[in-house]
Amino acid sequence: MSAQHTGLGALAILSWGTLGTLGALSASLPAYLVLTICFAIAAGLGWMICRKTGRTPAPLLDRRIGLFAALLAAYHITYLSAFHYSAPIPVSLINYLWPACLIVLGNLFFGLQSGAAGYAGACLGFIGVGVLIGNDGLELRSSEAIGYGLAFVAAMLWALYSNLRRREQTDVIASVTTVCFGAALLSATCWMAAGFDWPQMQSSDFLVILALGLGPAGGAFFLWDFGMRRGHAALLSIMGYSAPVLSTVLMLMLGMGAPGWELFVAIGFITLGGIVVHLGGKNS
Known part of the structure; x- marks a missing residue:
């Protein structure tokens, strides 16, 4: 268990604090198109690192690579569609x-x-995020139930992906490079099946996609893999509770919502969840 690799995982979490904002800014574009480009950027980054370090990307037809690529694509398609x-x-x-x-x-x-x-920390995290949702708490309005449901399914998919990746023994860079390439192919296939729609795009749209590909929907995968497999996985899980706070603050700064007391109450629950897990780990 390496503090350095835990730090890399923490950088991924910091990057994911921008995912909600960038996802919302890309909501006018087809999710399949956005993700095809993002995953291609990530695969390109991995390929360049492999070339420079003498690595060989993992074989695309490996069954586990296919599973990870499918989970990665499914998570992001589900999440971006929710917006x-x-x-x-x-x-x-x-x-x-x-x-x-x-x-x-x-x-x-x-x-x-x-x-x-x-479990106690997880429960506090659920409460904190529930408070952040707004005055109605976890009560879902029918007009938004689809989006909320997709967002929760996405959370489950990422949790499953992360737990499965934590048990992998293959080289991180070589494996994630091929996983991203496979996810790009799957996203492109879905995009073609949906009609291969290429909308009118402005320069700001390309900048958003580039930021996603280099950061939370691309480059962060490599950092997260290092963190989950060689760092403190349980601590990173709790540190992940900071991501909604970062995301919410950034969205509020950009005028995507109105501030309220919910934010401060949620920060208290989220921080307490991290303290509970940290103290529990020290006493176990």
């Missing part, structure tokens, strides 16, 4: 239940062993 149905801040915040989902699934099925403190 087409609901307001950006609630969608982003529901999706950020993934750290709690990661701990629960990890404890139940993947030997994470964060103990009772992990």
Whole structure:
């Protein structure tokens, strides 16, 4: 367990604090198109690193590579699609239940062993994100139920992906490069099946896609893989609770929602969740 690799995972979480904002800014574009380009950028980054370091990308037809590519594509397609149905801040915040989902699934099925403190921290995280959703709490309006449901499914998909990747023994760069390439192919296939629509795009749209590909929907995958497989996975799961706070603050600064007391109450719950898990880990 390496502090350096835990730090890389933390950088990925910091990058994901921008995912909600960038996802909302790309909501006018077809999700399949956006993700095809983003995954292609990530695969290109990985390929250049492989060339420079003498690595060979993992084989595309490997069954586990295919599974990871499918989960990666499914998560992002589901998440970006949610912005087409609901307001950006609630969608982003529901999706950020993934750290709690990661701990629960990890404890139940993947030997994470964060103990009772992990469950308690996860519960506090659920409460905190629920408060952040707004005055109605977790009560979903029918007009937005699809978007909220997609956001929660996305959270579960990312938790599953992360737990499965944590158990991998292959080289991170070589593996993630091919996973991203496979996800790009899957996204492109879905885009073609949906009509291969290429909308009118402005320079700002290309900048948003580039930022997604270099950061939260591309480059961050490599950092997260290092963190989950060689760092402190349970601690990173709790640090993930900071992502909704970062995301919400950034969205508020850009005028994508109105500030309220919910933000400060949620920060308290989220921070307390991290403290509970940290103290529980020290005492176990």
